[in-house]
Amino acid sequence: MPEARIELELDDGALDAFVACPDSPGRKRPILLLSRQNEPAKTVESWARRLSAHNYFALAPVLSGLSAEDRREAAWACLDHLADERRVDDTAVGILGFGSGADLALTLAAGRAERIAAVAAYGSHGFGARIALEISQKINGVVRLGYAVDAVSARAGIFEAALNLSGVLFDIEVYEDEPRWPDLLDFFSRSLLAPVSQGAPGNEPRASYAQPRGD
Numbered sequence: 403m404p405e406a407r408i409e410l411e412l413d414d415g416a417l418d419a420f421v422a423c424p425d426s427p428g429r430k431r432p433i434l435l436l437s438r439q440n441e442p443a444k445t446v447e448s449w450a451r452r453l454s455a456h457n458y459f460a461l462a463p464v465l466s467g468l469s470a471e472d473r474r475e476a477a478w479a480c481l482d483h484l485a486d487e488r489r490v491d492d493t494a495v496g497i498l499g500f501g502s503g504a505d506l507a508l509t510l511a512a513g514r515a516e517r518i519a520a521v522a523a524y525g526s527h528g529f530g531a532r533i534a535l536e537i538s539q540k541i542n543g544v545v546r547l548g549y550a551v552d553a554v555s556a557r558a559g560i561f562e563a564a565l566n567l568s569g570v571l572f573d574i575e576v577y578e579d580e581p582r583w584p585d586l587l588d589f590f591s592r593s594l595l596a597p598v599s600q601g602a603p604g605n606e607p608r609a610s611y612a613q614p615r616g617d
Contacts, residue, residue: 405451410463410479417476418464419483420447422454429491431594432484434510435462436477438501438525449498456587458594459490465503473502477510481517494519494594498586501525504548508561512540520593524548524581528557534564541565545572546589548581 404425410417420443424430433453437446443464450460461484463476484492495517499507504523511521520543529537538561545565549558554576565572573589575582 405447405454410476410483412472412475412479417479419480420450420462420464422447422450422460422462423489424454424457424459426457429489430457430459431494431496432459432461432487432490432492433496433498433590433594434477434480434484434507435460436473436497436499436503436506436510437462437465438503440466441500452583453498453590456591458496458590459484459487470502473506474509477506478514481510481514492517496520496522496590496594498522499524499526502527505529508537508541508545511543511545512537515540515542519543520546520590522546522548522581522586522589524575524577525550525553526555526558526561528555529561529564530557531560531564534561535567537561538564538568538570541568541570544589544593545570546575546586547572548575548577551576551578 405422408419408421410419435446435450446462450462453460461480463480465473465476468476481495484490484495497507497510497518504526507521507523508526511518525548547562575585
């Protein structure tokens with residue numbers, strides 16, 4: 403399973419990132435992995451390898467120590483890199499975010515809605531009502547919201563309500579230590595790998611649903 407540590411150019415400096423890519427032939431659907439602040443590198447790399455083992459091109463930028471503005475610039479630079487990566491089919495991009503990376507993932511899904519078909523956000527800090535609605539109205543993919551059992555944001559319901567109002571397809575997972583990876587992988591498989599009969603992924607008629615919180 404090929405993997406590498408790479409460096410991406412930014413407007414002011416460079417960004418370190420980890421890549422894990424399947425060794426099978428053909429272009430792969432990409433998943434951009436946005437970690438929380440100060441997430442151990444070994445943990446992030448293990449997540450990337452797990453995604454790669456299921457036939458995704460996983461790109462995980464090193465975001466620790468960056469300001470919020472620099473993290474946004476880094477995420478956009480990663481999307482530009484995926485567009486130029488010869489091993490990638492970036493017509494449908496997935497994003498997996500944790501903590502502050504979850505907020506960034508949702509914001510990015512709104513800002514690059516034409517490419518992002520699925521976003522899984524675990525441990526989002528949440529948004530105020532106005533920002534939540536602005537983001538949800540721009541998202542054109544499907545969303546999975548994950549909440550740790552003992553750390554559900556007080557703003558969680560605000561974003562769920564905004565997604566409902568905007569007609570965005572979403573589901574909910576409550577987890578303990580880590581996401582339920584079989585369910586998460588199934589979410590990405592249905593969103594990124596399943597054939598779509600009408601147009602590109604993310605162009606389907608919008609609908610909303612939410613799974614009950616808990617197992």
